[in-house]
Amino acid sequence: MSVGRKMVYHVNVNLLGRAVLRWHRLKAERRGGAPRGWKQEYLAPPLSISPRTKELISRHYLAGRYAHLGRKVAWVTSGAPVELLKALDYYVLYPENHAAVCGTVRACVEISGEAENAGYSRDLCSYARTDIGSALSGKTPVGKLPKPDLLLACTNICQTVLAWYRVLAQHFRVPLILIDTPFLFGEASEHVITYVRRQLEEAVPVAETVAGKRFVERRFEEVTQRSRMASQLWLEILERNHHQPAPLSVFDQFIQMAPIVEMRGDGFTVDFYAALLREVDQRIAQGVGAVTKEKRRLLWDNLPVWYRLRYLAEFLAERGVAVVASTYTNAWGELAPMMDVNRPWDSMVRTYLHPILNRGTGHKLATMIRMIEQYELDGAILHSDRSCKPYSIGQMDQRDHLVRECGRPALLLEADHNDPRSYAEEQVANRLDAFLEMLGV
Amino acid sequence: MSHAVRGLGIDVGSTTAKMVAVGSNAEMIWHWLEPAEPRVEEQVARFLDKAAAALGPLSGIPSVATGYGRGLVPAMRRVTEITCHARGVYREFAVGVTLVDIGGQDSKVIRVGSRGETADFSMNDKCAAGTGRFLEVIAQRLAVPLERLGPIALGTSEEVAISSTCTVFAESEVISLIARGVAVGAILRGLHRALVKRVVAMIRTVGLVAPLVLSGGGACNPAICQLLAEETGMAVHLPRHPQLVGAHGAALIALEKDAD
Ligand code: SF4
Numbered sequence: 001m002s003v004g005r006k007m008v009y010h011v012n013v014n015l016l017g018r019a020v021l022r023w024h025r026l027k028a029e030r031r032g033g034a035p036r037g038w039k040q041e042y043l044a045p046p047l048s049i050s051p052r053t054k055e056l057i058s059r060h061y062l063a064g065r066y067a068h069l070g071r072k073v074a075w076v077t078s079g080a081p082v083e084l085l086k087a088l089d090y091y092v093l094y095p096e097n098h099a100a101v102c103g104t105v106r107a108c109v110e111i112s113g114e115a116e117n118a119g120y121s122r123d124l125c126s127y128a129r130t131d132i133g134s135a136l137s138g139k140t141p142v143g144k145l146p147k148p149d150l151l152l153a154c155t156n157i158c159q160t161v162l163a164w165y166r167v168l169a170q171h172f173r174v175p176l177i178l179i180d181t182p183f184l185f186g187e188a189s190e191h192v193i194t195y196v197r198r199q200l201e202e203a204v205p206v207a208e209t210v211a212g213k214r215f216v217e218r219r220f221e222e223v224t225q226r227s228r229m230a231s232q233l234w235l236e237i238l239e240r241n242h243h244q245p246a247p248l249s250v251f252d253q254f255i256q257m258a259p260i261v262e263m264r265g266d267g268f269t270v271d272f273y274a275a276l277l278r279e280v281d282q283r284i285a286q287g288v289g290a291v292t293k294e295k296r297r298l299l300w301d302n303l304p305v306w307y308r309l310r311y312l313a314e315f316l317a318e319r320g321v322a323v324v325a326s327t328y329t330n331a332w333g334e335l336a337p338m339m340d341v342n343r344p345w346d347s348m349v350r351t352y353l354h355p356i357l358n359r360g361t362g363h364k365l366a367t368m369i370r371m372i373e374q375y376e377l378d379g380a381i382l383h384s385d386r387s388c389k390p391y392s393i394g395q396m397d398q399r400d401h402l403v404r405e406c407g408r409p410a411l412l413l414e415a416d417h418n419d420p421r422s423y424a425e426e427q428v429a430n431r432l433d434a435f436l437e438m439l440g441v
Numbered sequence: 442m443s444h445a446v447r448g449l450g451i452d453v454g455s456t457t458a459k460m461v462a463v464g465s466n467a468e469m470i471w472h473w474l475e476p477a478e479p480r481v482e483e484q485v486a487r488f489l490d491k492a493a494a495a496l497g498p499l500s501g502i503p504s505v506a507t508g509y510g511r512g513l514v515p516a517m518r519r520v521t522e523i524t525c526h527a528r529g530v531y532r533e534f535a536v537g538v539t540l541v542d543i544g545g546q547d548s549k550v551i552r553v554g555s556r557g558e559t560a561d562f563s564m565n566d567k568c569a570a571g572t573g574r575f576l577e578v579i580a581q582r583l584a585v586p587l588e589r590l591g592p593i594a595l596g597t598s599e600e601v602a603i604s605s606t607c608t609v610f611a612e613s614e615v616i617s618l619i620a621r622g623v624a625v626g627a628i629l630r631g632l633h634r635a636l637v638k639r640v641v642a643m644i645r646t647v648g649l650v651a652p653l654v655l656s657g658g659g660a661c662n663p664a665i666c667q668l669l670a671e672e673t674g675m676a677v678h679l680p681r682h683p684q685l686v687g688a689h690g691a692a693l694i695a696l697e698k699d700a701d
Contacts, residue, residue: 396646403561404648412563412646426509431564434523438559 009070017062025055042292042317044283047252049276056259056272057101061142067091068146072211075148075168078261079156079355081179081200081348083227086265087220088211093145094262095168099130103306103418105141112419114139125387126418128164135171148174150210152203156181156358158390175210177203181352184359188350197349221344223265228339233273234260235333238325240280241375245289246297246324247280251313252290253329254304260332295320296439299371301327301364301398302383302391303417308425315432319441325375327367328391331356334367361394365401372408379409379439381432386416411435445470446496448503450691451488452525453481453510456545456573456658460488461688462496463696467532471495472685477545481513503698505691509547520694522687523551523562529690530654531557533680538652541640541669542686543659545573548640552647561647569608571639573658578608579615579632583625591664594633597626603635611635630664637668644673654678656686 028051034040067073074090076082082092102108103126112126114133122129134140151174153165162178169176179199182192204215234257240247248256256276263269283289298316300323305312316323335354340347356364368380380402382395395412402410413431416422445464452459454477462471473491478484493499506514507525522542530540530553537555542548547564548571554560565571569578580587601623605611611632618628653675659665660683670677680686 400646400648409561427564430509430521434521434559434562434564437521437524438562 005069009066012066012069013059013063017066018059021055021058021062024058025051028054039314039317042320043314044288044290044292047248047256047276047279049256049272049279052272052275053256053258056263056268060263064091064093064142064146065144072149073146074150074152074207075165076152077154077157077161077165079352079357080152080154081203081352082152083220083223083265083344083348084200084203084215085150085152085207086223088207088213088215090150090207090211091146092262093148095131095134096127097258097262098134098140098142098145099127099418100306102130102134102141104309106307106420107139107141108307108418109421111137111139122419122421125158125160125164125389126416127387128160130418132164132167132171135168148172150174150207151176152179152207153177154179154181154352156352156355158357158388175206177206179203179352181358184353188353192353193346193349196353197345200345200348217344221341224339224344224348225341226267226270227265228336228341230260230264230269230273231333231336231339233270233277235330235336237273237277237280238330238333240277240284241324243284244297244376245287245291245294246322246375247283247288247290249290249313249317250300250323250326250329251304251309253326254306254309257329257332264332289322290324291317291320291322293320294322295441296322296378296436297376298323299325299327299368299375299377299380300383301368301380301395302385303328303388305383305415305423306418307420308415308423308428311425315429316436319436321436321439321441323381325371325377327356327364327371330367330371357390361398364394365398368398368402369406372402372406377408379435380411381435382410382412383417384412384414386414386422387419388417409435409438446499446502448692448694448696449492449499449505449516450525450688450693450695451485451504451506451508451511451514451516452522452685452688452691453477453485453506453508453514454522454544454687455509455547457684458484458488458508458510459685459688460492461685461692462492462502463689463692465696467693467696469682469685469689469692472682472688474684477510481510482515485514503695505695505698507687507691517695518698520691523549523559523564525687525690525694526656527551527553527557527559527690528693529686529688530656530680532689532693533686534652534654534678536652537650538654538678539644539647539650540654540656540686541644541659542657543571543573543636543640543655543665544657545577548572548643548657548659550640550643550647552650563643563646565639565643570611571636571643575608575611575636576632576662578612579629582612582615583619583628585625585629588661590629591633591662593626594629594664595667597624597630599624599627600630600634601627603628603631605635633662633664633668634672637665637672640669641672649673649675651675652678654680656680656683658684660684 111133112129114137115129504516506516552560
């Protein structure tokens with residue numbers, strides 16, 4: 001990497017870009033208050049950290065735009081052992097997060113249409129379709145995505161990523177590191193641990209070659225430390241919802257989780273969550289609930305419905321319903337205790353073997369039951385996500401169990417996290433209304 | 442007898458619109474049912490005129506609207522079909538039941554608890570399988586009047602298996618069966634079986650607790666009643682007015698709210 005290119009990167013990203021984004025944030029912070037149309041009667045004022053969240057995400061994509069001037073780029077799955085790559089100073093892009101951004105701004109149909117036109121089935125996960133569509137057409141709401149120099153996929157979330165990343169590898173003609181994490185039906189056996197550990201070790205020379213750098217163990221430990229701290233803070237933030245009224249709704253969490261997914265391992269991510277925790281504590285001290293008149297508390301299972309986040313948040317809040325816990329946002333916190341800086345390799349193997357989607361339906365049910373007890377929840381909404389089969393499979397039985405064994409009403413809500421063509425608002429509203437009537441609100 | 446009206450329930454469904462008036466003892470004193478029209482407001486206004494003509498002035502009488510079109514009805518309150526059906530069926534049977542409601546474009550199963558509360562429910566997903574629409578499409582294709590479907594299906598002991606529960610696929614399956622010369626009765630029996638099996642799958646998601654009650658337009662079809670009993674191994678009970686359970690429940694809620 002020439003010094004000149006590095007300079008251009010530094011000026012564009014670190015000096016100019018950051019200054020502009022900072023200025024935008026300061027302006028938003030000064031302006032304060034709620035945006036137009038904010039339903040103050042039943043929603044707490046927006047989090048004051050929101051402009052900073054926006055700044056972080058914009059900065060992340062800005063750095064991506066110029067990444068090739070100064071860094072190597074890796075595209076990774078959401079459950080990938082990113083610490084390895086961060087230690088080698090890769091710019092890391094998460095296609096799933098990018099797809100979620102497309103979903104939120106309702107660009108999924110257009111962009112995934114590009115993949116469908118190229119022959120990819122609509123039965124494929126809408127994240128995969130959005131990402132492949134974006135790769136094929138260059139369409140993105142974030143300006144421009146950097147092409148990858150390396151791909152890293154880990155099967156601990158689903159098997160879709162296996163085929164998806166092979167498609168990307170062919171398309172971009174770049175190396176793909178695949179980490180196969182066997183599904184855990186119970187405890188991880190020694191054999192499984194060794195198997196995953198070897199794959200991680202074998203990944204290092206590949207990543208080094210592409211990066212043109214040597215892997216330094218100390219750097220790796222530092223990154224792991226920061227990942228652990230941020231995940232720990234995230235977990236603490238979520239657990240603050242034991243308070244009634246809950247300070248942070250799951251819909252807030254869906255937005256605020258972006259850094260823990262795509263900026264895990266960075267120092268500023270730790271600072272960000274420390275600040276969010278302070279704000280959440282402030283809300284608790286002032287008795288502020290995310291939903292102003294919290295009458296019922298619910299659990300959310302599965303991914304969000306990105307394109308109707310605000311609608312659902314308002315629909316429920318208006319009726320005094322706070323969704324306070326979710327298996328999905330919890331997934332980025334619950335593994336924090338497994339991360340151990342003193343044994344970074346072992347802990348990495350354990351951490352990336354144990355995501356909720358790699359552990360079977362019984363484990364998810366147990367997680368839901370624990371959450372219902374700990375957060376004192378009145379019921380559950382199980383989003384049956386057309387796209388995400390591994391998350392949705394077993395929900396019928398899980399619902400049954402919650403209703404019959406735990407005595408908590410539970411609703412199966414059919415939608416898709418990114419593709420509005422698999423979502424019918426009338427039906428969703430009707431089911432939610434009926435469910436809430438059943439809960440007595 | 443206008444003094445007797447204490448609550449009005451209006452159920453605007455996808456296929457039919459219904460209205461029920463109840464007296465102070467929650468008894469049904471008047472009802473009306475028509476095919477649903479696209480202009481809901483106009484139809485409801487006409488209903489209200491009819492009711493006023495039969496019962497006297499209605500101003501001040503509490504009303505509750507339910508059904509898919511409830512948002513367009515000028516009622517005091519809007520309540521979902523689930524809650525209204527639970528209320529309506531409990532009023533009539535006075536015990537906890539499993540209610541299966543097969544409507545024109547949606548079907549639902551409600552487990553009504555022993556105090557009349559909704560203990561659990563399930564609704565058909567985003568497709569017409571398991572709803573009246575499934576049979577309606579096929580009836581059109583076979584040129585058989587809707588009300589004849591059930592009797593024809595029961596008039597034979599022959600039955601072909603219809604593998605598709607998807608309405609569109611079933612329609613093409615039927616076309617090919619006809620082309621192969623299979624008797625209409627056997628096809629219809631198979632279609633009713635497919636629909637009922639789909640409904641039974643929905644019943645399973647909420648759990649079947651006797652007694653089993655069938656309401657909605659589907660209850661007017663004898664083949665659905667018989668096959669539902671066969672598939673569940675349970676007696677199927679019908680309300681006095683199977684299509685009015687929701688509207689009746691709505692009227693009862695209006696009455697209760699008035700009493701509050
Ligand atoms: S199938 Fe589910 S886990 Fe896999 S990429 Fe899609 S949303 Fe993620």
